Amino acid sequence: MRSIHCLVCIFGAVLLSVPATASDNKQAQDQFSNLHFTVVKDYNNKPVRNASVILHPVNKDGSQAKGGFQLKTDGEGKAISEGIPYGMLRVQILAPGFQTFGEDYRIDKPDVDIQIRLKRPSEQLSVYDKPAKQQAPPAKPPAEPKPQ
Secondary structure (H helix, E strand, O other): OOHHHHHHHHHHOOOHHHHHHHHHHHHHHHEEEEEEEEEEEEEOOOEOOOOOEEEEEEOOOEEEEEOEEEEEOOOOOOEEEEEEEEEEEEEEEEEEOOOEEEEEEEOOEEEEEEEEEEEEOOOOOOOOOOOOOOOOOOOOOOOOOOOO
């Protein structure tokens, strides 16, 4: 009789925990986002195809966490990632012929659209470059004598 009583207690405890587990699962499902990236050229707004979109989670102290993955943009400059957990995310974009882009985003909505405008590389300065010769200002012509 005692073993039946224990089974009833265990079965009741399992039944009581099922609704809590179901609600916890629903809450956990609500904590993921679908990210939609669009990568375009800054100077003409045309899509950048085959750009690398690199995603890394960010720790609470702001450092990059281990893990992460890479996406590639399609012919329209778009990349999609589903099921990204809420929190801070570091996004880096690499594409040949463009400056590297990097920024941290707070992911806190079920769907997030991120548009990135890539810039052309700027001229690099080097200590080994010879400075351009400065030309002397043009000489002023001699003043003509004033008639008296």
